[in-house]
Amino acid sequence: MTTNSAYVIVGAGLGGAKAAQTLREEGFDGPLVLIGAEHERPYERPPLSKDYLLGTKEREKVYVHPEQWYAEHDVDLRRGATATALDTAARRVTLADGRRLDYAKLLLTTGSSPRRLPVPGADLDGVLYLRRLEDSDRLKRAFRPGAAVVVIGAGWIGLETAAAARAAGARVVVLESAELPLLRVLGREVAQVFADLHRDHGVDLRFGVRISEITGDGDTADGVLLADGTRLAADTVVVGVGINPNTGLAEGAGLEVDNGIVTDDHLRTSAPDVYAAGDVANAHHPFLGRHIRVEHWANALNQPRTAARAMLGQDVVYDRLPYFFTDQYDLGMEYTGYVEPGGYDRVVFRGSAETREFIAFWLAGDRVLAGMNVNVWDVTEPIQDLIRSRAPIDPVRLADPQVPLESLLTR
Secondary structure, eight states: OOOOOEEEEEEOOHHHHHHHHHHHTTTTOEEEOOOOSSSSOBBBBBBTTTTTHHTTTTTTGSSSSTTTTTHHHHHHTTOOOOOOEEETTEEEEEETSSHHHEEEEEEOOEEEEHHHHHOOTTTSTTOOSSSHHHHHEEEEHHHHHTTTEEEEEHHHHHHHHHHHHTTOOOEEEEEESSSSHHHHOOHHHHHHHHHHHHHHOEEEEOOOOOOOEEEEEEEEEEEEEEETSSSEOOOOEEEOOOEEEEEHHHTTTTOBBBSSEOOTTBBBBBSTTTOOGGGGGGEETTTEEEEOOSSSHHHHHHHHHHHHHHHHOOOOOOOOOOEEEEEEETEEEEEOOOTTTOOOEEEEHHHHHHHHEEEEEEEEEEEEEEEEESSEEEEEEEHHHHHHHHHOOOHHHHHHSSGGGGGOOOO
């Protein structure tokens, strides 16, 4: 069976919901179908490792729209529906139950999935990943006073879950193969700030380690065995070793895929009238002059809005600078810009890294590539202006808190 030709969105997370909202706000009044594999209506993911996991945000607050919004805006939300095939010649999506949907325009916001730990015992009960609302609920139940929690991976998810576990009174060990947390993302200078932060809050950080096995008592994990023979007891093992973009549908349809679904700066894929946005899109960025795939909330919030407008024929490009944030213990941070690993010459600090109240700037020569404000607020816009200017910046004045950021662009 087929439906009338419609605008179809595959992926009912934040990105899919915001694309549907934008289509309606921009005047599209035709059939609009939003397909989601989960049985939940679209929700935001950052709270799952932050305030929802900490118990400071109610469940209802994580959803993108109220329950009734979809019916009120004539959005056909298909929950628990998995798209299994895409035929771009026939302009048709096939679902797991055999239903077929013809489309006039198609947007892929299929997101990403946690990378699995490739060691024996990784499938035992008590080995938890964080991607879905139900995962956060399981972690919340596992994080209790005195519980032994081992976190594998000191990236953003690993550190945020470690902070939540410590807040709940658990004993926490974080295992990381690199020398410091977030080393590839932030570089040594700023990565050290996060290492110190977690040690100051009682986390046992262990770097340069390799995992050999998750040990178990029957079907339940009870520890982590390291390559050097050390065994760490664990009531819960949290794995945060990265994510992979969900490109299977696109690959099966013959779309160009390279670390995500490749798009131009209008978010158009290699197939006519097929667009991609969010975690899954490796999009050309006009300011940066290269393709990048961004896995953060702001991208999932804003990029699908541009894709929706492009689907309607508007001449729009996505050129927002990458942005992400984190909250851990008493540290709040925002990061703006883009730096490849090893793609900077130095880091300039404005303020005190020791007291964790500063702005860090990544520079190539005398040009600002990115900035991160830690416990300093209302500076995102001037940081973006410094980056977009591509102007030479005096590093001495950049480091001086008495010099307004806005004045650095004036002669």
